[in-house]
Amino acid sequence: MQFAFAIIAALTLVSGIAAMSLRNLVHCALCLAVTFAGLAAMYLQLHAQFISFAQVLVYIGAVAILVVFAILLTRSGEPVTHPVVHSSWIVGVIIALLVFGVLTKVILSSSISSAALHPLPPKDGPSVREIGNSLMIDYVLPLQVIGLLLTAATIGAVIIAMHEPKISQPPASTPRVNGAEVPHASGHSAELTHHP
Amino acid sequence: MIGDLIHGIFLMIWRTLTDQPEAKSDFLAVFPTAVQPVVSAVLTVSPLLAGFGLLFALTTLLERKGLGRIQNRLGPNRVGPCGILQPVADGLKMITKEDIIPRTADRVVHLLAPIALVVPTVLAFAVLPYGRYLVPMVNDAGILFFFAVGASTELSVFMAGWSSRNKYSLLGAMRAIAQMISYEIPLIISSVSVIMIAGSLSPVEIVQAQGSWLAGGFVPHWYVLTPWGLTGFIIFLISSLAESNRSPFDIPEAESELIAGHLTEYSGFKYALFFLAEYFGTFAIGGLAVTLFLGGWHAPIEALEVIPSYVWFVLKLMALVSLFIWIRGTVPRLRVDQLLNFAWKFLLPMSLLNLIVAGIWHFTAVWDFPCALLVRWALCAAMIAVPYTLLGRALNAKRNAAHRTYRYAT
Amino acid sequence: MIPLQNYLIFSAMLFSVGLAGALTRRNAILVLVGIELMLNAANLNFVAFWRFSSDPNAMAGLMFVLFSIAIAAAEAAVGLALIIAIYRHYKTTNLEKVNSLKG
Numbered sequence: 001m002q003f004a005f006a007i008i009a010a011l012t013l014v015s016g017i018a019a020m021s022l023r024n025l026v027h028c029a030l031c032l033a034v035t036f037a038g039l040a041a042m043y044l045q046l047h048a049q050f051i052s053f054a055q056v057l058v059y060i061g062a063v064a065i066l067v068v069f070a071i072l073l074t075r076s077g078e079p080v081t082h083p084v085v086h087s088s089w090i091v092g093v094i095i096a097l098l099v100f101g102v103l104t105k106v107i108l109s110s111s112i113s114s115a116a117l118h119p120l121p122p123k124d125g126p127s128v129r130e131i132g133n134s135l136m137i138d139y140v141l142p143l144q145v146i147g148l149l150l151t152a153a154t155i156g157a158v159i160i161a162m163h164e165p166k167i168s169q170p171p172a173s174t175p176r177v178n179g180a181e182v183p184h185a186s187g188h189s190a191e192l193t194h195h196p
Numbered sequence: 197m198i199g200d201l202i203h204g205i206f207l208m209i210w211r212t213l214t215d216q217p218e219a220k221s222d223f224l225a226v227f228p229t230a231v232q233p234v235v236s237a238v239l240t241v242s243p244l245l246a247g248f249g250l251l252f253a254l255t256t257l258l259e260r261k262g263l264g265r266i267q268n269r270l271g272p273n274r275v276g277p278c279g280i281l282q283p284v285a286d287g288l289k290m291i292t293k294e295d296i297i298p299r300t301a302d303r304v305v306h307l308l309a310p311i312a313l314v315v316p317t318v319l320a321f322a323v324l325p326y327g328r329y330l331v332p333m334v335n336d337a338g339i340l341f342f343f344a345v346g347a348s349t350e351l352s353v354f355m356a357g358w359s360s361r362n363k364y365s366l367l368g369a370m371r372a373i374a375q376m377i378s379y380e381i382p383l384i385i386s387s388v389s390v391i392m393i394a395g396s397l398s399p400v401e402i403v404q405a406q407g408s409w410l411a412g413g414f415v416p417h418w419y420v421l422t423p424w425g426l427t428g429f430i431i432f433l434i435s436s437l438a439e440s441n442r443s444p445f446d447i448p449e450a451e452s453e454l455i456a457g458h459l460t461e462y463s464g465f466k467y468a469l470f471f472l473a474e475y476f477g478t479f480a481i482g483g484l485a486v487t488l489f490l491g492g493w494h495a496p497i498e499a500l501e502v503i504p505s506y507v508w509f510v511l512k513l514m515a516l517v518s519l520f521i522w523i524r525g526t527v528p529r530l531r532v533d534q535l536l537n538f539a540w541k542f543l544l545p546m547s548l549l550n551l552i553v554a555g556i557w558h559f560t561a562v563w564d565f566p567c568a569l570l571v572r573w574a575l576c577a578a579m580i581a582v583p584y585t586l587l588g589r590a591l592n593a594k595r596n597a598a599h600r601t602y603r604y605a606t
Numbered sequence: 607m608i609p610l611q612n613y614l615i616f617s618a619m620l621f622s623v624g625l626a627g628a629l630t631r632r633n634a635i636l637v638l639v640g641i642e643l644m645l646n647a648a649n650l651n652f653v654a655f656w657r658f659s660s661d662p663n664a665m666a667g668l669m670f671v672l673f674s675i676a677i678a679a680a681e682a683a684v685g686l687a688l689i690i691a692i693y694r695h696y697k698t699t700n701l702e703k704v705n706s707l708k709g
Contacts, residue, residue: 005608009616016620016643020627025635026358030305032639033351035620039646046613046657051671053340055649058675061347061380063642063682065373068354070635070686072370074693077358085630086702092629100622107614126665128336128397134665135672142669146676153680157687 005045012038023084025076026068033064047125200226208239215504217329240332244321252475253283259521266525290468298360298461305359310462310469312352316345317473320480325400327493327506338399339391342484343384346439349477350376353448356470357458368457371532372448375438378536379445382543383435386428389547389554390419390488399484403492413498418491423576424554429489431547433519436481438535440474443524447532482516483509541591546584553579613654621647634689634699638682645678 012035019031036059043052071077086092126134135143204223211219220239224232257272261279264271272279297306323338325331335341350373357369391397394405408417419425438445448457459470486492490512493505530538553576560572621644628640649671656667693699 001608005612009612013616013619013623016623019639019643020623020631020636025633027305028636028639030351030355032642035643036646039650042613042650043653045608046653048653048657048668048671049335050337050340051649051653051668051675053337053344054672054675056344057340057347058679059642059646060351061344062377063679065350065354065377066682066686067635067639067642068351069370069373070689072358072366073690074635074699076633076635076699082632082700084632086632089630093626095629096622096626099625100618103618103621104615107611107618112610112614126668128340131665131668131672134669138665139669142673146673150676150680153684157683160684161687161690 001045005042008038008041008045012042024079025071029064029067029071032067033060036060036064049125050128050131197226212327212330213504215328215506219329244332245318248321248476248479251479252472253287255475255479255517256283256286258518259524262518262521263525266522287468290471291465293464293467295464295466296461298362300361301461302359302361305355306461307466309352309356309359310466310473312355313349313473314469314476316348316352317476317480319345321476321483323399324480324483324487325403325492326483326509327504330493330506331400334400335398337397339387339397339402339484339488342399342480343380343387346477346481347380349473353458356462360458360461362460364455365458365460368448368455368460372441372458375441375445375448375532375535375539378539379435379438379543382431382539382547383439385544385547386431386435386550387484387488389424389428389551392551393419393554393558399487399492403487403494406491407494409498416491416494416496418489418494418496420489420491422557423573423580424550424557425489427546427550427553427580429485431543431550432485432489433516435539435543436478436485437520437523438539439481440478442474442478442520444527444530445535446529447535450529478517478520479513482513482520485516486512537591542587545587546580549580549583610654610658614651617647617650617654620644620650632700632702634692634701634704635686637701638685638689641685642678642682645674649674 015031015034015038019028019035022028022031036055040052040055040060043049043055201223204226207222208219211217220236223239224236227235257279260282261271272282275281275285297303320342322333323331323335323342353372353376354369357365357367357372360366390402394402396402396405406416406418409415410417415421420429437443441448443450449459450457459467462470486509493509495501495503495505495508556579557572557576560568560575563572624640624643624647626640627643628637631637631640652667652671652674656664656671659667689699692704696704698704
C-alpha cells in the first residue's frame with residue numbers, strides 16, 4: 001500500500017512540476033493530463049471510485065482538451081525566444097515555498113499526526129445509489145445552482161470567444177471568403193475551417 | 197499437483213462454456229493465496245484480448261469483402277481460400293514496414309500517441325458483461341468508467357496530430373477532437389435515459405433489468421423495443437459512428453480529406469496500433485449498445501435461453517458491426533460543419549427529448565385499461581416523431597438545395 | 607494503511623507547485639494550469655478527510671469534491687475563452703505585455 005502510494009505520489013508530483021516548468025506549452029498540457037490521471041489513481045486508493053471516474057471524465061476528457069485548444073488557438077505552441085518566466089520569478093518560488101512550509105508545519109503539529117489512527121470503518125466507497133440519493137435529497141439546492149452556473153458558463157464562454165461581426169464593413173453584396181463579417185452561431189466551425 | 201491443475205483447467209473451461217458461476221475457483225485454489233489475484237487477472241484478460249484480436253482480424257476481412265460486394269467488386273480473394281488469410285498478410289505487412297518519423301517531429305509524443313489510444317480503449321472492455329457470469333470487472337459505476345476512458349482517447353488524437361508537425365495533421369486532429377467531443381453529448385444523454393429507467397450505472401444490473409419476456413416468452417423486454425429505447429438506440433448508433441471516426445463521419449481520417457488527418461505521419465506498427473484501437477473502440481461501443489439497448493446476453497425468445505449467453509452477445513455484436521460496415525458502404529461522407537451542426541442542433545435536442553419521453557413511458561406504466569400498451573406507444577412515438585419532423589424542417593429551411601435531376605446511363 | 611498526514615503533505619506540495627507556477631509563468635494559459643493544479647490539491651484534501659472521518663455515512667466531503675470538479679471545469683472554460691478574446695485583441699498571451707491599465 002505504501003509502495004503504491006509512493007509511486008503514484010512521485011509520478012503526480014513530477015508531472016505537476018513538469019506541467020509548470022517546461023518550455024513547450026503543449027508538453028505542459030500533456031503533463032497536466034498525467035497529473036490528473038495520477039490524482040484519479042489516488043482517489044481510487046482512497047476508495048472514492050465515483051469521484052475518480054468523474055475526475056477522469058471531466059478533467060482529462062474536457063479541461064485538458066480545453067487547455068490544448070486554447071494553446072492552439074492562441075499560437076502559443078510555437079517556440080518563443082523571450083524567457084518564459086517573469087524577471088522576478090524567484091519571489092514567486094519563495095512565496096510558494098513559504099506557503100508549503102506553513103502548511104506542513106500546521107499539519108505536522110496538529111492533532112492529526114499525533115493521534116492514534118482509530119480503526120477505519122470498512123468504507124468501500126458509497127454506492128452510486130447513495131451518492132444519487134444524497135445529491136437529490138440533501139444536496140439538491142447546490143445541484144440546481146451548479147446546473148445554472150454551468151449553463152451561464154457555457155453561454156458566457158461562447159459569447160466571449162465568438163468572432164465579433166465587424167461593424168465597419170460596407171454592405172457590399174459580394175460575398176467574402178473570410179468568416180469575420182458573418183456572425184456564426186457556433187464558433188466551432190468558423191474556428192476550425194478558417195484558421196490554418 | 198499437476199493433476200489438480202489439469203482438473204482445474206478442465207473445470208474452468210467447462211464452466212465457462214456452460215454458463216456456470218465460479219468458473220475459476222477450482223483452478224485458482226491450486227495456487228498460493230498471494231498469487232491468486234494476479235493469476236485471476238491474467239486468466240480474465242488474456243481470453244478477452246485474444247478473442248477481440250481474432251474478432252478484429254475477422255472484422256477487417258468482413259469489412260473489405262463486404263465493402264467490395266456493396267461496391268460491385270470482389271474483396272480480397274488471393275490470400276487463402278476466399279481471402280481468409282488476408283488479415284495475416286496485412287498484419288505481417290504492418291509489422292515489417294519501416295517506421296518513418298519526420299525529422300522535425302516530436303519523438304516522445306509521436307511514440308506515446310498510439311499507446312495513449314490503445315490503453316483506454318482496451319480498458320473500456322473491462323466493464324461489459326459478455327455472458328451470464330462473464331464480466332471482467334463488476335463495478336457499481338461501470339458505465340461512468342466506460343465513458344471516462346472513452347473521453348481519454350481524445351487527448352491521444354491531439355498528440356498524434358500535433359507531434360507530426362504537419363499542418364494537415366494538426367487540422368485533422370482539431371477536427372477529429374471537435375467531432376468527438378460534440379458527439380459525446382448525445383451519446384451520454386441517450387445512455388442516461390437507459391440508466392434512468394434501469395436505475396443503475398452497473399451494466400450487469402442493466403442487462404438483468406432487460407431479462408424478462410412478455411407475451412408468453414416471445415417478446416423480450418429489451419429497451420430497444422420501446423419508443424424511447426428505439427430513438428435512444430438510433431441516436432446512440434449515430435453518435436458511436438462519429439466517436440469511432442467511421443463513415444459517414446470519417447472526415448478526420450479519410451484519404452481524400454487532409455490526406456489521412458492525424459494519422460498522416462504514421463507508418464508501420466504505430467499505424468497498425470491506431471487501426472487496432474479504432475476497431476477495438478468500435479467493438480467496445482458496439483458492446484455497450486448491445487448491453488444498454490439490445491438486452492446484453494439475453495436471448496430474444498425465452499425458449500432459446502439454452503444457447504449459452506456469450507453466443508448471443510457475439511451474435512448481436514457482429515450484427516451491429518455488420519450494420520456499421522453496411523452504413524459505411526452506402527452513405528456518403530458528411531462535411532465537417534454539417535457534422536457539427538447535426539450533433540449540436542439536431543441530436544442534442546432529440547436526446548434531451550428522448551430523456552423526457554423515457555420518463556413519461558415509465559410513469560404511464562401504471563395504466564391498465566385495455567390496449568394501454570398501444571396508447572402509450574402511440575403517445576410516446578408521437579412525442580418523438582412530431583418534434584423530429586418540425587426540427588428537421590426548421591433546420592433544413594435555410595438550405596436552398598438545387599432541384600435534383602437524375603441522369604441514367606442508357 | 608497510509609496515515610492521513612501523508613495525503614495532506616502531498617496535497618500541500620501539489621498546491622505549492624501550482625502556486626509557484628501561477629505566480630512565475632508569463633503565459634496566461636499556464637497561470638490557469640496552475641490554478642487547476644491548486645484546485646485539484648484542495649479536492650485531494652477533501653477526499654482524504656472524507657476517507658478518514660469516523661462517521662460511516664458522511665457524504666459531505668465527496669459532494670464537495672463533485673461540485674468543485676464541476677465548478678473548476680466551468681471556470682476553466684470561461685477563463686480560456688477570456689484568454690482567447692485577449693489574444694485576439696493584444697495578439698499575444700504574454701502577461702507582461704497585457705498591461706494597458708498600468709499607471
